[in-house]
Each structure stands twice: as C-alpha cells, then as structure tokens.
Amino acid sequence: xxxxxxxxxxxxxxxxxxxxxxITPLISDGSAFxxxxxxxxxKYEGKKIDAIxxxxxxxxxxxxxxxxxxxxxxxxxxxPGKLPYKTYKVSYDLEYGSNAIEMHTDAVKEGENxxxxxxxxxxxxxxxxxxxxxxxxGGIVAGFCFLVELEFLNPRKLLEGYDVISLIKYDAE
Numbered sequence: 001x002x003x004x005x006x007x008x009x010x011x012x013x014x015x016x017x018x019x020x021x022x023i024t025p026l027i028s029d030g031s032a033f034x035x036x037x038x039x040x041x042x043k044y045e046g047k048k049i050d051a052i053x054x055x056x057x058x059x060x061x062x063x064x065x066x067x068x069x070x071x072x073x074x075x076x077x078x079x080p081g082k083l084p085y086k087t088y089k090v091s092y093d094l095e096y097g098s099n100a101i102e103m104h105t106d107a108v109k110e111g112e113n114x115x116x117x118x119x120x121x122x123x124x125x126x127x128x129x130x131x132x133x134x135x136x137x138g139g140i141v142a143g144f145c146f147l148v149e150l151e152f153l154n155p156r157k158l159l160e161g162y163d164v165i166s167l168i169k170y171d172a173e
Contacts, residue, residue, distance in 0.1 A: 001031065001032060001035060002164045003026060003032060003035065003036055003039075003147075003167060003168055004168045005149065006025050006026035006029060006032045006071050007021050007023060007025070007026060007168060008021075008022040008024065008025050009021060009022070011031060018173075019173050021120060021148050021150075021170065023058065023120070023147060023148065024121050025114040026147075027061060033065075034086070034121050036062070036094065036147055036167060037062065037065045037066055037069055038069070038104035039167055040062065040066050040069075040117070040145050040147075040165075040167065041066060041070055043145065043165050044066075044070060044115065044142075044143075044145070047113075047142065048113050048142075049070055049072050049075065049113055049114075049115045049142055050072055050109075050112040050113050050114060051072050051073035051074065051075050051107075051108070051112060051114050051115075052064075052066050052067040052070070052072060052073070052074050052075065052106075052114070052115050052116075052117050053063070053074075053077060053103070053107075053114050053115070053116050053117070053130055053133070053134060054074065054075070054077065054116075054117050054118065055076075055077040055078070055101060055118060055126060055130060056075065056076065056077065056078045056079065056082070057131050058118065058119035058120070059077070059091075059117060059118040059119065059121065059129060060076065061102070061133055062118065062119055062145075062147060063117040063118070066117050066145070067117075074113065075103055075104075075107045075108065076103070077101050077102065077103045077130060077133065078101065078102055078103075079100070079101065079102070080100050080101075080102050081102075082102070083102055083103070083104055083132045085104045085105070085106075086104065086105045086106075087102040087103065087104060087156065088102065088103060088104075088105050088133060088136065088137060089101070089102045089117030090102075090127070090129045090132045090133050090136070091129075092125055092128065092129035092132075093125065098153040099126075099129075101126070101129055101130065101133065102164060103133050105137075107137070108134050108137040108138065108139035109137075109138070109139070109142065110139070111138065111139070111141050112138075112140065113139075113140050113142040114134045114139045114140065114141060114145045115141075115143055115144075115145060115149055116131065116141060116143070116145070117140045117144075117145045117146075117155065118130075118135070118144075118145075118147075119146070119147045119148060120146060120148040120149070121144070121146045121148070121149050121150065121155045121159075121164075122150045122153050122155060123154075123155055123158065124153075124156070124157070124158035124159045125158065126153075127146075127155065127158075127159060128158050128159060129143055130161065131144075132161075141162055142163070143162060143163035143164065143165065144159060144162055144163070144164045144165065145166075146164070146165070146166040146167070146170045147166070147167050148166065148167070148169075148170070149164075149166035149168070149169045149170070150170050150173075151170060151171045152166060152170065152171055152172050152173060
C-alpha cells in the first residue's frame with residue numbers, strides 16, 4: 001500500500017500558511033501502521049541497535065513499536081519536568097524562541113548505539129537536540145528514522161553526517 005495516501009493534509013494548521021501532515025489516519029489503520037513499522041524495521045535488520053530514542057508524543061508511537069520489533073530497549077525523551085528520575089537536559093533554538101528536552105541521566109550508556117525515531121522531521125532542530133542528548137552521555141547515534149520528511153525545509157542539512165531514513169517525503173508544502 002502507498003503509505004503517503006494514509007497521511008491527511010490539513011491546511012492552515014496550526015497557523016495560516018502551514019499544511020499539517022496528520023499521521024492519525026495511518027496509525028488508526030492496523031495494516032498501514034504495521035506496514036510502516038515493518039518497513040522501518042527492515043531498514044535496520046542486522047544492524048546493532050541497543051535502544052530506540054523517541055520524543056513525546058508521536059515519537060513514542062513509532063519508537064516503542066520499532067523497539068519491540070527490533071527487540072531492543074526504548075528511551076523516552078520528554079519536555080522538562082515530566083520525567084520522575086534525575087534528568088539530563090538539552091536546550092535548542094526554534095525559529096521563534098527556544099525549547100528543551102530531557103531524558104533520564106542513566107538512559108544511555110557509554111558506547112551504546114541509539115537509533116532516533118520520530119513521526120516527522122521538519123527543520124531537524126528537535127532531531128539534532130536528541131542526537132546531542134545521546135552523544136553528550138557517551139552514546140553513538142546509529143541514525144535517524146522518520147515516517148515523514150518535509151524535504152523542502154532541508155532537515156538533512158542540519159543532520160549532515162548522520163544516517164537519515166524516511167519512508168514518506170514531501171518536496172513541497
């Protein structure tokens with residue numbers, strides 16, 4: 001099946017001029033969701049992946065499913081103040097302002113291969129911050145795996161030097 005057909009485009013959300021790529025129809029269709037996770041897993045068959053890192057909220061959906069499929073652990077990344085144990089935080093800049101993400105201080109061990117998984121990559125800023133979380137703790141970024149890539153925002157420029165895989169690409173807004 002063509003997974004791109006399962007993505008709903010919503011114009012002017014969250015603000016005028018933006019086309020929001022809604023993955024809800026894809027994840028609510030069992031066959032489409034399974035196909036997406038299977039395609040992601042096939043890209044990493046035979047590669048050493050110690051854990052999957054996924055950021056809330058939609059990164060949890062694909063990250064946890066892929067971790068299960070690959071038989072590895074899952075590392076949740078959340079907004080500040082949401083994790084119960086000691087955390088490590090990385091701040092990063094957005095187009096207008098800044099943001100921060102955290103993970104537990106013991107989530108990544110020295111030398112572990114961590115795959116970053118998310119539903120969508122736009123500019124790559126959040127993904128780059130996730131890589132910093134891993135690398136600052138001594139882990140190795142095994143790559144990035146996205147369901148959707150907004151190519152017209154050129155996220156690969158910011159993620160240069162990393163292995164980036166995406167299943168669905170949009171080359172124009």
